[in-house]
Amino acid sequence: MNKLIFVHNAFIYDENGHVVQEDGAYQIKTQGQKVKILDNGRVYKFNGQEYYKIDSGDPDHPYYVRTSSVGKAPKKQAVVMRGTLKSYRINVYSKNGKIIGTWKKAK
Template identity: 25%
Template sequence: MKLFSTLLKKLVVHNSYLYDANGKATVKKHKLTVIKHGKFVYVWNNGEEFRIKGKKFYRLANGKFIKVANLQTVKTIKIKHYRARLYDKNGELLKKHITLTKGKCYWAWNDAKIVKIHGKKYYRVGKNRYVRANKATKVEITTALDADKLK
């Protein structure tokens, strides 16, 4: 099918309003339409960006628009070490001492590109959450866990 080959799956990383073609937030049942953080959406034309009133938007499959800054392209990583800890953007361990489980798959932001923090390699797995690259490997899988939802 030609239609589905032009859609690109993206992760919503911030609660996001939906907009119409004029840049006005859409309303449903007297409330602004919101897509919650952690949901996936399909963007039209392989992620073609549209400018509405000077701001960048993606067009969704339903014809509505969403701000580019609220979406990320994701890939999956599989944890290969029994205790993979989470770090912040400065490379310091999170105070909650959250660990990712060996053998489980998690969403990695920015197509699972490696980020260097103080010379060490990390995958970004959430908002201010990183896991050491030597504790995980990229895998091709369609379901995974969201590290942002771990407490």
């Protein structure tokens, strides 16, 4: 559980549970970015929220990220398509009948 990815855009927090700011802007990580979890995935609690410790570059002031903001990378799935596509917006389904991804526009 050393490397996870952000499942959505997320704030970075300090050891007090406050959002980290640099030059007046909040530190935000975007969806899909990889993150290395420190302390073998130990969960820390601040203000009733659960956090993982991540590398900040300064060992005296580590950064934290909420546990709900990170997860494992999704596995790639084969897409089975039948028929001819025209210029319509469609859902793309996996072979198990589940929707994978968002609406796609055929060319």
